[in-house]
Amino acid sequence: MNKPPSQRQLRVGELVRHALSNALxxxxxxxxxxxxxxxxxxxxxxxxxxxxxxxxxxxxxGGDRGGLVKALARDAKxxxxxxxxxxxxxxxxxxxxxxDETFDEAARIDRLxxxxxxxxxxxxxxx
Numbered sequence: 001m002n003k004p005p006s007q008r009q010l011r012v013g014e015l016v017r018h019a020l021s022n023a024l025x026x027x028x029x030x031x032x033x034x035x036x037x038x039x040x041x042x043x044x045x046x047x048x049x050x051x052x053x054x055x056x057x058x059x060x061x062g063g064d065r066g067g068l069v070k071a072l073a074r075d076a077k078x079x080x081x082x083x084x085x086x087x088x089x090x091x092x093x094x095x096x097x098x099x100d101e102t103f104d105e106a107a108r109i110d111r112l113x114x115x116x117x118x119x120x121x122x123x124x125x126x127x
Contacts (some may be wrong), residue, residue, distance in 0.1 A: 005045065009048065040100075043056045053095065053096065
């Protein structure tokens with residue numbers, strides 16, 4: 001059973017998220033695949049020992065999602081140094097990038113709820 005994140009994990013995750021978002025907004029990356037790409041960082045989940053930060057990202061306006069994650073992974077060391085200058089932690093966490101799928105999942109659920117089958121099942125007149 002997974003334990004919910006501690007207050008410390010949540011707080012550190014939010015600090016890392018803000019620092020990383022600022023670095024990405026200023027274009028502090030070297031990979032050419034990231035040039036001109038606006039990236040949002042909706043969430044950072046910290047491991048219980050705070051040594052691994054799983055960073056969920058999403059390109060605004062669509063784009064190559066797989067290429068985005070790979071490009072960020074290539075710049076992970078640089079971004080880690082940028083964050084270290086802004087966030088005071090005993091150990092700077094390793095950054096692992098993942099695509100944020102929550103918006104896609106929400107859209108999928110909306111499509112399901114809007115389908116004729118579900119609408120028919122929820123219609124009180126049909127019962």
